[in-house]
Amino acid sequence: MSTPPRQKRLTPADITALKGNRPIVSLTAYTTPVAKIMDRHCDLLLVGDSLGMVLYGMETTVGVTMDMMVAHGQATMRGASRACVIVDLPFGAYQESKEQAFRNAVRLMKETGCDGVKLEGGEEMAETVAFLVSRGVPVFGHVGLMPQQVNTSGGYRSKGHSEAEQDKIRRDARAIDQAGAFAIVIEGTVEPLAREITTELSAATIGIGASPACDGQILVSDDMLGLFNEFKPRFVKHYTELATIIDQAVADYADEVKARTFPGPEHTFQIRPKK
Numbered sequence: 317m318s319t320p321p322r323q324k325r326l327t328p329a330d331i332t333a334l335k336g337n338r339p340i341v342s343l344t345a346y347t348t349p350v351a352k353i354m355d356r357h358c359d360l361l362l363v364g365d366s367l368g369m370v371l372y373g374m375e376t377t378v379g380v381t382m383d384m385m386v387a388h389g390q391a392t393m394r395g396a397s398r399a400c401v402i403v404d405l406p407f408g409a410y411q412e413s414k415e416q417a418f419r420n421a422v423r424l425m426k427e428t429g430c431d432g433v434k435l436e437g438g439e440e441m442a443e444t445v446a447f448l449v450s451r452g453v454p455v456f457g458h459v460g461l462m463p464q465q466v467n468t469s470g471g472y473r474s475k476g477h478s479e480a481e482q483d484k485i486r487r488d489a490r491a492i493d494q495a496g497a498f499a500i501v502i503e504g505t506v507e508p509l510a511r512e513i514t515t516e517l518s519a520a521t522i523g524i525g526a527s528p529a530c531d532g533q534i535l536v537s538d539d540m541l542g543l544f545n546e547f548k549p550r551f552v553k554h555y556t557e558l559a560t561i562i563d564q565a566v567a568d569y570a571d572e573v574k575a576r577t578f579p580g581p582e583h584t585f586q587i588r589p590k591k
């Protein structure tokens with residue numbers, strides 16, 4: 317009995333090794349069918365807590381739960397065979413203590429089979445990141461604009477416009493890098509700072525609204541597909557207009573149902589003739 321050669325996914329270490337070689341391609345994924353498509357083109361798939369907003373209609377990511385991340389982590393893993401898959405720790409699942417962070421990170425890895433976890437934060441999270449990495453959990457960091465802090469940071473505003481803010485983000489990125497993160501998302505941050513951080517860190521930097529100077533790029537898939545249109549940050553580019561395409565398809569279906577032109581004979585069962 318020979319089993320077919322099972323394709324192996326890229327590891328977090330493989331992602332770090334791409335730094336300095338070629339840009340890292342990344343998107344969010346939440347479901348099996350979409351993950352299957354993304355997997356063909358991406359190095360890294362992130363099951364982002366943005367799913368609360370793009371799939372569930374929540375106002376922010378603050379209400380996203382561990383159970384939601386487990387369910388969508390499992391769905392995404394079923395569609396991914398070659399990309400590295402990382403799952404976001406949601407708000408409240410890691411800020412309390414490094415032990416809480418470890419417990420929830422291990423739950424994500426055991427119940428989904430994902431390759432590591434992502435958490436938001438800088439200097440204040442460095443000890444937690446080191447705790448996880450030293451115990452076998454690959455960590456993807458996230459600095460700059462941190463959506464889980466929307467209620468204390470005064471909204472979704474780009475970062476690094478003042479020297480004080482630049483110093484803070486520089487210290488945050490250094491701390492998470494030193495703590496052993498394999499990669500770090502830099503979100504909504506001015507170009508010169510993103511470039512400087514990228515040059516300085518060992519970790520690969522993955523930008524979202526952080527200029528082309530980063531080691532790689534990520535976008536929320538529903539944003540780049542033109543499916544989520546509640547808001548459009550400056551950093552989003554629509555590569556297609558799925559909302560418009562779906563609207564047209566549904567309108568055509570509604571017209572045909574009302575006109576009784578759907579279902580047609582080819583969609584309809586008749587009694588089989590007796591032989």
Ligand SMILES: Nc1nc(=O)c2c([nH]1)NC[C@@H]1CN(c3ccc(C(=O)N[C@@H](CCC(=O)O)C(=O)O)cc3)CN21
Pocket residue numbers: 366369370377463472473474475504536538539544547548549550551
């Ligand atoms: N669909 C979606 N896309 C995202 O990129 C995303 C989420 N959801 N949910 C979690 C966070 C929230 N994010 C956001 C949301 C809004 C802006 C925004 O509207 N920014 C404005 C203001 C910029 C400024 O004042 O500096 C912009 O014009 O980009 C940015 C990031 C990024 N993340």
Ligand SMILES: CC(C)C(=O)C(=O)O
Pocket residue numbers: 344362363364365366367404458501503524534535536
């Ligand atoms: C936008 C990315 C970095 C993210 O954290 C998410 O999708 O939740």
Ligand SMILES: [Mg+2]
Pocket residue numbers: 364365366404
């Ligand atoms: Mg997130």
